[in-house]
Amino acid sequence: MCAVQEEALCGSLERRGLSDLNRIGRLRRVERGETIAWAGEESRNCANILSGLFKLSASTADGREQTVGLLYPADFVGRPYAPRTDYNVTALSEAEICVFPRPAFEETLESDSALEREFLRRTLTALDEARSRQLMLARQTAEQRIARFLLDMAKKMGGARPTPGGPRTFDLPLSRGAIADVLGLTIETVSRQMTKLKAARIIALPGGRAVTIIREAELRGLTAE
Amino acid sequence: MCAVQEEALCGSLERRGLSDLNRIGRLRRVERGETIAWAGEESRNCANILSGLFKLSASTADGREQTVGLLYPADFVGRPYAPRTDYNVTALSEAEICVFPRPAFEETLESDSALEREFLRRTLTALDEARSRQLMLARQTAEQRIARFLLDMAKKMGGARPTPGGPRTFDLPLSRGAIADVLGLTIETVSRQMTKLKAARIIALPGGRAVTIIREAELRGLTAE
DNA sequence: CGCCTTCTTGACTCCTGTCAAGTCCCGTGG
DNA sequence: CCACGGGACTTGACAGGAGTCAAGAAGGCG
Structure with missing residues (x-):
């Protein structure tokens, strides 16, 4: 039933606990652009991302908007132990999620210490990431942000390499506008930086949302990390 | 023994568990400016802040530096479940902390589910705060950041009000440089914005690091939140 | 009282945002 | 098959806020 079982939160459970969580979970398809939770709204549900x-x-x-985190398959959505949620959660692609009522999820957390520990680990990782994004937003130039973003995306997306160690091509799953929201920039600045990297032949933009990283080392050098 | 017992992590424990944590904790005084953990270093210890x-x-x-969080008495320091820490932890004032070896703290977490739950709650709160700081760093102007910072500090520091509802005076516990690091600005910009607020008679700067908030409503209006 | 750090102020630069046209891409419908 | 339309993207011109560099003033500690 659980398509991302090995990685997802429920994947950390032993058979017994897993069935507990699965029993309360409900599969849901989500359209591109659909918002499944609104800031300020009562925090009624939590979910696991199965795809999208x-x-x-x-x-x-x-x-003006700012994206404070991207959520991938196997990531967790929601805010246990708080009556309201402070953030919007919006699908950037078609997606499938496994939804639990928040109180039931909290009870499961409390009765299953392995699950709770795994959830704590994930929250700590998310905290590290949120702090690292603070550093980026406060101190990196537009060029550094774009370079880092492209490298992160290349890693996340995989992407084909015609020759081993050679250029890698992948599709960005975000529009220019969504990238701008993530990086704390404007659409125009994102576009200009991409054009600049293309002119420098560090990347190529074959069309659509495809990106080819031609000279990864140079791109990495631009991140200044 | 534990001066901040009601609020601190250990305060959530029942007698038994509390003594477990206290048994492994060791009191330590820390000088102003002293760094108790370095980014990239092995994560050997965790601690509770008692004062400072x-x-x-x-x-x-x-x-260039960026502060990704401020830690107050009763807050937790350290990164359980990770071999290394990504951030420096530096005292901005004289302080006292209660130090635990990380493995012992992890064991205590695992054996005491009430403690673990409380730690999870705190981590979720810290995550919310880190995300809110992302929004600030990405989208707020210098004026908005300063206004929000002064209001936050006034709340944290308390401060005397000669007349009820009237102006409130308190000492900033941070230098201009430290404020700049927190807000993702430069010392000069912080200084100029403070001068501007003073010229507008929204705040007064009686000397030293003291600040008087004269017209709180106006200051709140500047945060645009 | 004097030194040294911290803070303020000024002049100038530059990166990024804003506003405004285009251009590209892709799906729809004639 | 191609013209059309609309959203996404690119490009240009310009402005402005914050950074940088450089003095000076103020404050604290010996």
Whole structure:
């Protein structure tokens, strides 16, 4: 039943506990662009992502948006132990999720210490990531952010390499606008930086949302990390 | 023994568990400016803050620094379940901490589910805060950051109000440089913004690191949240 | 009182945001 | 098959906020 069982939260469970969580979970298909949780709303459900990509975002009073995290298959969605959620969760692609009512999930956490420990580990990892994104947003230039983003995406997306160690091509699962939201930039700046990298022949943009990383070492050099 | 017992992590424990944690903890005094954990270093210890203020920081390759979190009394320091820590932890004032070896702390977490649950809650809160700081660093102007920072600090520091509802005065526990690191700005920009707020008679700067919030409503209006 | 750090202020630069046209891409429908 | 339309993307011109560099002033500690 659970397509991402080895990696997902429920994958850490032994047979018994797993069936507990599966029993309360309900499969749901989500359309691209659909928002499954709104900031300020009561936190009623939690979920595991089975497939697809989501963004976790907040917006300023004047309407500009910032993505504070990307969620991939096997990642967890929701905020246990809080009455409300502070962030929107929106699908960036078609997706499937496994939804639990929050109180039931909390009870399962409390009765299954292996699950709870795994959840704690994941939360600690998410915290490290959120802090690393703070450093990026506060101190990196647009060029450094784009370089880091492309490398991260290449890693996440896999992508074909015609020759071993050679250029790698993959499709960005995000629009320019969504990338801008993630990196704390504007669409125009993202576009200009991509054009600049293309002009420098560090990447190629074969069309659509495809990206080819031609000279990975140079790109890595631009991240200055 | 535990001066912040009601609030600190160990305060959530029942007598039995508490004594477990106290048995492995060791009191330590820390000087202002002292760094008790270095990024990239092996994660050997965890600690509870008993008194004082710490910053959690990272730096870019070119040496600029960013504070990714402030740690107050009763807050937890360290990274269980990871071999290395990614951040520096530095005392911004004289401080006292209660130190546990990381493996012993992990064992205690695993054997005491109430402690583990409390630790999970704290980690979730820290995650929310880290995400909220992402929004600030990505999308707020210098003026908005300063306004929010002053209001946050006023709340944390308490501070005397000569007349109820009237102006409130408190001492900033951070230097201008430390504030700049927290807000993702430079010392000069912090200084200029403070001067601007002073000129607008929204705050006063009586000397030293003291701040008086004269018109709190206006200051709150500037945060645009 | 004097030194040294911290803070303030000024002049200038530059990166990124804003506003405004285009251009590309792709699916739809004639 | 190709023209059309609309969203996504690119490009240009310009402005402005924050960074950088450089003095100076203020404050604290010996």
